[in-house]
Amino acid sequence: MTVHSLLESSWEWETVAGPFSFTEGPVWDGERVIFTDVPTSRILTFDPRTGETVVLIDGTEKAVGLALDADGRLYGCVDGGRRVERYEADGSRTVVADRFEGARLNAPNDLTIGADGRIWFSDPRYQPDKSVMELDHESVLIAVPDGDGYLVERATFDTTRPNGVLLSHDERTLYVAQTHMPPPESCRELRAYPIGDDGTLGDYEVLFDFGDDRGVDGMTLAPDGSLLAACGWPKGGRGPRVAVFAPDHTHVLDIPTEVNPSNLCFGGAAGRDLYLTDSAGCLRRITNLVNEDLSSPW
Structure with missing residues (x-):
């Protein structure tokens, strides 16, 4: 399939779960999609074999982003509890990070875990009340195993x-959604930071400047390294969509969505299905988005 035909495609999103409240953080664990329903403080699972959605964990204090480590253990960014935690098999929870240099975190939002166990996570403060902030910055932080x-x-x-x-797949690049909205300091960019041999970040490349449009929320990678980003809104710009960037960081196409998308992941028995969470509280799916050899068709 050519890029031209992809741009002319009629994308059909199938709603497979919900509506709930506001869904986020989807990850595929090999058999099911695990995702959050943020306002109700629940982590849910969707099993595509049965079509059933069940509650996995309750009382999460508004967990948002989720990630699995190399051993399949589940981690979450806890917005309301202002921490990153690990959900243990016995039902207990381990605090991974709740402070930086003695100050409470702002409100961790999303995370990604390297093969070395290092957990990179964003720590913004989206809530209107900034008086509770103990840090004087909103940054990406790293929880380093010690x-x-x-x-x-x-x-x-x-x-x-x-x-x-x-x-990125080779863990030499960290993609970051910079989403500061209030003028005059508005800056909504998708950035790519090179990761040096010492683990520090170099100067970033702007992959896309969203201007006044809603920037990127969550992201995922196709097997070939293409980056898919949940972004946009009905207020203007290109509308709510999944923006697709080829491995060389070229913006190649947009897949329209019905409402504001929040996050996404690949899954399914062959890893070819794209799952999407959104502001309507749904989990949606496009089946067989990538080719049988797991390469992207754009």
Whole structure:
């Protein structure tokens, strides 16, 4: 399928779960999609074999983004509890990070985990009440494994409201959604930061400047390294959509969505299905988005 035919395609999103309240953070664990319903403080699972959606974890204090580590353990960014935590198999929870240099975190939003166990997470403060902030910055931080716990380090020094974060397949690039909206400091960009041999970030490349349009919320990678980003809104610009960037970072197409998309992941038995969460509280799906050889068709 050519880029031209993709641009002319009529994309059919199938609603497979919901509506709930506001869904986020989808991850595929090999058998099911795990995702959050933020306002109701629940983590849910959708099993495509049965079509059933069930509650996995309740009382999450508005968990948002989720991620799995190399051992399949589930981690979440807890907006209301202002921490990053791990959900253990026995039902307990382990605090991974709740402070930086002695100050409480703002409200962790999204995370991505490297093969070395380092957890990169965004720490913005979207809530109107800024008086509770103990940090004087909104940055991407790293929870570095240290014995039985973690050390928290600062990764970005040039973000003002980071949202989605994602490591490239080779873990040499960190993608960051910079989403500061209030003028006169508005800056909504999709950025790519090179990761140096020492683990620090270099100067970023702007993959897309969203201007007055709604910027990126969550992101995922296709098997070939193409980046898919949930972005846009009905107020203007290109509308609510999934923006697709080829492995060379070229913006190649937009897949329209019905409402504001929040996050997305690939899943299914062959890893070819795209799952999407959104502001309507649904989990939606496009089946067989990528080719049988797991390469992207754009």
